[in-house]
Amino acid sequence: MQRLKLNHADLTFSRLVYGVWRLADDTNHSVDHVRSKIDAALAEGITTFDHADIYGNYECEALFGKALAADTALRNKMEIVTKCDICLTSDKHPQRRVGFYDTSAAYINQQVEASLRNLHTDHIDTLLIHRPDPLMDAAETGATLDALIDSGKIRTAGVSNFIADDWRLLQAHMKHKLVINQIELSVLKRDSFINGDLSALQLDGINTMAWSPLAGGRLFGSDDDAQRVRPLLTKAAEAYGGRIDLAAFAWLLKHPANILPVVGTNNIDRIRDLGDALQIEMDRHIWFEIFVAAAGQGMP
Ligand SMILES: NC(=O)c1ccc[n+]([C@@H]2O[C@H](COP(=O)([O-])OP(=O)(O)OC[C@H]3O[C@@H](n4cnc5c(N)ncnc54)[C@H](OP(=O)(O)O)[C@@H]3O)[C@@H](O)[C@H]2O)c1
Secondary structure (H helix, E strand, O other): OHHHHHOOOOOEEEEEHHHHHHHHHHOOOOHHHHHHHHHHHHHOOOOOOOOOOOOOOOOHHHHHHHHHHOOOOHHHHEEEEEEEEEEEEEEOOOOOOOOOOOOOOHHHHHHHHHHHHHHHOOOOOEEEOOOOOOOOHHHHHHHHHHHHHHHHHEEHHHHHEOOHHHHHHHOOOOOEEEEEEEEEEEEOEHHHHEEEEHHHHHOOEEEHHHHHEOOHHHHHOOHHHHHHHHHHHHOOHHOOOOHHHHHHHHHHHOOOOOOOOEEEEOHHHHHOOOHHHHHHOOOOOHHHHHHHHHHHHOOO
């Protein structure tokens, strides 16, 4: 598996990242089962794991953390990304009347402490602000992220779902560089390829992670755009069993911004051979054929 050194940090991530949003959706929550998914990812060279405090109604970090607690050597074999600022309405927070975002110092610090505890680790490799908070006080949030980096509790900080003005406002109040923006990107979610988002990220040297790179599974469904692209993806992955998922990742990997797709399958058989995505040839012609098929119209 190819590895990517982040532009603004002495940190390398595996080119494919394993996301654990759906970990608690699995019926089997045993430590052994979670460990077998982690091992399947590691066997592919996928060492970077993407979390958020809220995943699985606030339970995924702790589920994953049990595997880390059971084998203290495991933590050093991986990089951990997690996120905070989304405050879900949940039975865990019955006082909340509405879902909201919180980028205050008190809330970020509280959630980082919870993530460290749940994950049985003394540091997070990258902490992301999960979604732009309209009430963000950039000076307060920036100083909080800087202080967390200086304390060693997080190695680096980044954002998710931010547009350029939002991350530049936060960056303007920080001494450390933001390293990641995690955004939704896939064959079926292409706006960032043409609206300047990916250009702005490259200009600022912020590495891009792509969430829901299979459109959250919609790529396998009955929507017209999905039906139009599947035959092309199958053909592109012909030498790799026609695996549509691998071709969809290869399509993202082709982009010069060095996108890091965050894969979300809970299926161990689908984790196996994910690394083949990096072998799939995706030339300019095939890349545009897929773009055009997904869009349902030719390039202007
Ligand atoms: N920053 C954010 O705001 C944000 C938002 C959403 C997600 N994320 C991150 O991105 C990660 C990935 O998101 P995602 O889970 O939506 O990714 P995804 O890879 O686009 O979708 C995964 C879904 O596709 C299904 N799938 C995969 N291969 C399939 C196949 N061959 N046939 C049918 N279904 C198939 C999976 O089912 P199986 O499990 O059965 O394979 C799963 O339900 C998350 O874990 C999380 O870390 C971040």
